[in-house]
Amino acid sequence: MCIAQRVKDESLAVVCVPTSYQARQLIIDHNLPLGNLDTHPILDCTIDGADEIETGTLTCIKGGGGCLTQEKIVASCSKQLIIVADGEKEVSNLGEKWKKGVPIEVIPMAYKPIQQKIETKYGGEAILRMSADKAGPLVTDNGNFLLDWVFPNVKYCWSSVHNYLKLIPGVVETGLFIDMTNECLVGDAQGNVRSLLKTVQSIEL
Structure with missing residues (x-):
C-alpha cells in the first residue's frame, strides 16, 4: 500500500477514514491511523476508483464493489474527490463500456416495487444482485440489497435520473456520482497518467 510506505518513509501525519469493511481492514493491516466521520467530519481528500467515467462532466458510475453509499458519504465530506482509474473506464457517455448498470442500494422489503418503478x-x-459466495442476494455493509439497473442505450440527463431514483421510497443511494469529482487520474499499461478535469457542467432538467 503506497500510502503506508509514504507514511513510513516521510513521517506523514494522516488519518484514514474507510468507505467499506475491506478498506477498514487494509488500514488496520498497514498500521495506519484509523478515523471516522464522528471524529473527522470534514476531510481533506477522498481518493477512490470508479467503474466508468464520463469525460467532460466527470460523472461517474460507482458501486461495482457494493459500497456506493459509504463511498458517497465520505466523498461528500471531503474538500475534493480524486478518482484514479485506467483508461478503459473513460467514455463519452455512461454505459459505453460498463454493461453491468447503475448500482442502486435499496431497503430489502422494497426491492420488488422499486424494480418495477x-x-x-x-x-x-x-x-x-446475488451473492457470489452464498445463496441469496448480496447484502451491503449497511444490511441492504443492491439493484443493478442495466439501462437502455439512451442519452440521459443523469442529474434528473438520480433525483427521480432518490425520491422512490426505499431507495437509499445511487451509484451515480454527479458534480462530486474534482479530478480524474487516468493511467495506461505503459505507466502514463493523464489528468482529466471537468469541462462541461452537468445540467438538470
Missing part, C-alpha cells in the same frame, strides 16, 4: 419509468432491467 425503475423499469416502468426508464426501461431496461433492474437486476437484484
